[in-house]
Amino acid sequence: MTDAATILSIRDLHTHFPVRGGIVKAVDGVSFDLARGKTVCVVGESGSGKSVTARSILQIVDPPGRVVTGSIVFNRANGTSVDLAALNPRGREIRSVRGAEIAMIFQEPMSSLSPVHTIGNQITEVLRLHLRMGKKEATDRAVDLLRAVEIPNPERAIERYTFEYSGGMRQRAMIAMALACNPQVLIADEPTTALDVTTQAEILDLMKRLQSERGMAVMFITHDMGVVAEIADEVVVMYQGKVVERGPVEQIFHAPQDPYTQMLLGNVLKLERPSAIRAVRAPLPAEEPPLLDVRGLKMHFPIRKGFFKRIVDHVKAVDDVDIVVRAGETLGIVGESGSGKTTLGRCLLRVYEPTAGQILYRRTDGSITDVAALEPDRLRECRREMRMIFQDPFASLNPRMTVGQIIGEPLLVNGLAEGSALHDRVAELLKRVGLNPDWAERYPHAFSGGQRQRIGIARALALSPRLIVADEATSALDVSLRAQMLDLMLQLQDELKLAYVFVSHDISVIRYICDRVAVMYRGKVVETGEAEQVCNDPVHGYTKALLSAVPRPDPRERRIHTRHRYVSDAA
Amino acid sequence: MLGFIIKRLLWMVPSLFAVSFLAFVLIQLPPGDYVTTYIATLAASNEIVDRTAAAELRARFGLDQPFIVQYLKWISGIVLRGDFGLSFEWQQPVSELIWERMALTLVVTSSTLLMTWAIAFPIGVFTAVRQYSIGDYFFTFLGFLGLAIPSFLLALVLMYVAVVLFGADVGGLFSPEYQTAPWSWGKVLNLIEHLWVPVLILATNGTASLIRIMRANMLDELHRPYVTTARAKGLSEFRLLLKYPVRVAINPFISTIGWLLPNLISGALIVAVVLSLPIAGPLLLQSLMSQDMYLAGAFVLLMCTLTLVGTLLSDILLALVDPRIRFD
Structure with a gap:
């Protein structure tokens, strides 16, 4: 079935990792083809074996993994062919292919380039x-x-080190490195995952241009269905080391055959609309005074330089921000890395001491306190009602504490419950976030990413808060878990009358969960409004650029290449 | 970079004063002073020194003055005239006594350092790349064996073997005929002939920890994404190892200079006594036992200075090797 255009033909590839007590079949009988000048996207969730497949092609799988059986036939332009799977992974032959005929770029441009x-x-x-x-x-x-x-x-750029480059620049340098010897195949392993959407759009643009100039075959690994729809000619869907479906992009998106593909797409499309839970809610009373009223908030970090560490300038991470959060609503704060959205979230709980401004918080009795000016004792009282959920479900749970201890800790340190009362409360919280109460004795490592994030939510709920700041709470989760987690948060909001400040870079998540959105750009809020209105009909130029850079999961609606570009007045 | 060095040098000034004061306090800490020890030594040979004679001695050595005055006299002598005071026991200026010994100490120390690196570096890389192989276990065992054998024991065994099997005298750093001779090419060659024994003994003791450090660093770096990138470029395994992970893993190696320098001076003490090496250690020990305070003070001060210089040196080297530090 191989025709002249096929440059790489993978047949029944098996890559195994021998581990204690068995073998992990990371790649388990994968077959697909790459054609000259075409892009094949390999999609799947974490652990599906897509990265290992890519590495198997060049035989650079990390030990103890190795290619067990299968063939990877590489057809050169001059008519010769070679089976890469049969070559010695350390031999001269495979090394002359690597980087010269088949090149690869990786996900984390910072750690994938040498720092020294x-x-x-x-x-x-x-x-x-x-x-x-x-x-x-x-x-x-x-x-x-x-x-x-x-x-x-470029003359000066070659003298520089990776840490002097921005994320997008590093990935460009990585691409330059991969293209140095005019390879015929480019393997890209999640090259845009670590980048902002506008940077991602630029990199995708660049790759498209270079591909058509050079007629390369591209194998693009990603978990983002939007990116797939935007760039793929063909799609390979992987699940647990196997290819569950492959075909032209049009067919995968509009007539998926396999139930897993359908589920994956269902989850993605679900996040393209506001949540069903929000649709049936009664509108919030418009005249109610706000729960949180932030006025003129500033957070400036000093830049120190020179011999005496004099302050020469300030980084204006948050610069004169006004936002309002009403009881029971979700305010989204959206922006790209460096926009100050995380800093803003942290200032609200006074994790950072704001440089200026007021954070007016309305207590249950109707009195209003300025969190920004509270003394430590009163602040602690206020913080019981304002909690936080963190991004990384792995790093934010202490691995040496049991889940019960983690969730119970806020109750214990605030002297609110102990002994069997504490035990009962922890069990109730676990049940509330959809976990088995008997699991309280287990340690975090026994849980998956999604379950850990539920534990993080249970910990935030322990003190019956009224406001929760969620900092990229779903960014580390696979898309199928993301919708579940957001639904859980919305459900809890209904039950407990919570207000959320939801910090995220992901427009689809914002649209799904938020009632109102504030768009941040370089420390300032450039646009605020109803989520529907901001996401569908943005006013500010930056919001337009941001939204148009987000790839839609529909190959009939490719638009990244014709996106709106925003040039700041300040730049 | 230059600003960094200047700043560090300026910081050394207050640090040096602080350590010099501490050094002086330390040598004053044992009860009594040189005169007490002197009297005790004389008493052992049935000579009685009366009180007035003792007081006279104290006044002559300036030991009757308050502590702070003694310190100020001592430190101002060092700073202004390079005068480290008079050794009570040897009745010679301290500076005359210590310079040659310090120079020889540096020779022994730096050759040991180079030897340690030369052994530890390749073994560390090898054991990391071939983790859990027979070679790894073999060298790890060897390293720990070296660590576990007391160096004085090794010194005794080596001396015994050399004398009995080869009939060579390996004690000291010079043959008797060169002991007091002025410096010449012959003396230098003679030094090199004698040097390998103490260097081997001291290096055996120090390599194990360095092997472990290098191995652990390499294991951290070996699975970094940039190594995979380099592999995907088509570099051979050997070139790639040397250029990337080794280059990054070497940084902690450089940091070891800071603490290895002073450590070798005091660490070599027992070996130096056993092998009767004319280096700083034995003289320091002797001066401490006889409470010869200016001599002991000078040594402690020099060791502290060496620590500071070593730290500075390793920081500068580190900044040269690692651009991330340089640009900070």
């Missing part, structure tokens, strides 16, 4: 290795490559 070598050094290395270029020639070519990936000032 200059960008130029890391690019010229490939050129000198495969093309036997001299130092001068290689440097000139590296400059050309950096120019091709639109890095400004």
Whole structure:
């Protein structure tokens, strides 16, 4: 079935990891083809084996994993073919393919590049290795490559180190490195996952352009169905090491056959609309005074320089922000990395001491206190009613405490419950977030990411708060869990009359859960409004740019390449 | 970078004063003073020194003055004239006594340092890359064996073996004919001939910990994404190892200079006594036992200075090697 256009043909690939007590079949009988000039997207949730498949092609699977059986036939332009799976992983033959004929780019551009070598050094290395270029020639070519990936000032940029680059720049440098020897196949392992949506859009643009210029085959690994719809010609859906479905992008999105694909798409499409739970709610009483009224909040971090560490300037992380949160509503704070949204969330609970401004909080008795100016004792009292949920469900739970201890800790330190009363309350909280109360004795490592985030929510609920600040609470979760978690939060909101401040970079999550949205850009709120209105008909130029950079999970609606671009007045 | 060095040098000034004061306090801490010890030594040979004679001695050595005055006299002598005072026991200026010994100490120390690195570095890399292989267990065992054997024991065994099997005298750093001779090429060659024994003994003792440090660092770095990137570029395994993970893992190695320098001076003490090496350790021990305070003070001060210099040196090297620190 291989025709002339097929450049890479993977048949019945098995990659196994021998572990204590058995074998993990990370890749379990995978077959698909890559064609010249076409893009194949491999999608799947975490642990589906998509990354290991990519690494198996170049035989760079981390030990103890190795390719057990199967063939990976690579058809060169000159008519010769080679089975990569049959080559010695350390041999000369496979090494001459790596980086020269098949190149790879990785997810985390920061950790995937060496921190102690200059960008130029890391690019010229490939050129000198495969093309036997001299130092001068290689440097000139590296400059050309950096120019091709639109890095400004390439002559100076090659002298720089990765930590001097922004995330998007690093990924561009990575692409330049991968393209150095004009490879025929480019394997991209979640290259845009760690980037902001506007940066992601730029990188996807760039890859598209370079692909059509060079006629490369691209294997693009991602978990983001939006990106798939935007760039794929063909889609391979993976689940637990197996390909459950593959076909043209149109067919996968509009006529999926496999139940797993249908479930995956269902979850993605569910997040394209506001939650069903919110649709049946009665509207909030409009005239009720706000629960939280933030006025002119500023958080400036000093930049110190020079011999005496004098303050030379300030980073205005939050700069004159006014927001209002009403009881029982969800306010979304959306923005890209560095916009100050997380800092704002932390200021609300006074994790950071705000530089200026008021945080007026209405207590249950109707009195109003300024959280920004409270003395420590009263602040502690207020913080019982304002809790936080964190992004990383792994790092935010102490691995040496049982789940019962983690959830009970706020009750214990505030002297609100102990002994059997504490035990009962923990059991009730666990039940509330959909976990088995008998699990209180277990440690966090026994739980999956989604379950851990539920534990985080239970801990936040322990003190019966009125306001919860959720900082990217669903970003670390797979899309199928994301909707579940958001539904749980909405359900709890109905039951407990909670108000949420939901900090996120993900527009679909914001649209799903939020009543109102504040869009942040460089420390300022540029637009506030009803979620529907902001998401469908934004007013501010930045919001327009942000929204148009979000890929839609529908291949008939490709729009990233025609997106709206925002140029700041300040820039 | 230059600003960093200048700043660190300026910081050294108050630190040095602080350690010099501490050094002086330390050597004053044992009860009594040099005169007490002196009298006790004389008493052991049935000579009685009367009180007036003792008071006279104290006045002559300036030991009757308040502590702070003694300190100020001592430190101002060092700072202004490079005068470290007079050794009571040797009746010679301290500076004359210590310079040659310090120089020889540095020779022994730095050769040991180089030897330790030369052994520990490749073994550390090897045991990390081949983790849990037979080679890993073999070298780890060897390293721990070196750590576990007391160095004085090793010194005694080596001396015994050298004398009995080869008929060579391996004690000291020079053969008798060069002991008091002025410096010449012959003396240098003679030094090198004698140097390998103490260096081998001291290095055996120090390599195990360095091997473990290097191994642990390498294991941390080996599975970093940038190593996979380098592999995906098509580099050979050997080149890739040396260029990437080793380059990053070497940083803690450089930091070891800071504490290895002073450690080697005091650490070499027992070996130096056993092998009768003319380096700082034995003289320091002797001066402490006889409460020869200016001599002991000078040594303690020099060791503290070496610690500070070593730390500075390793910080500068680290900044040179690791751009992340340089740009901070």
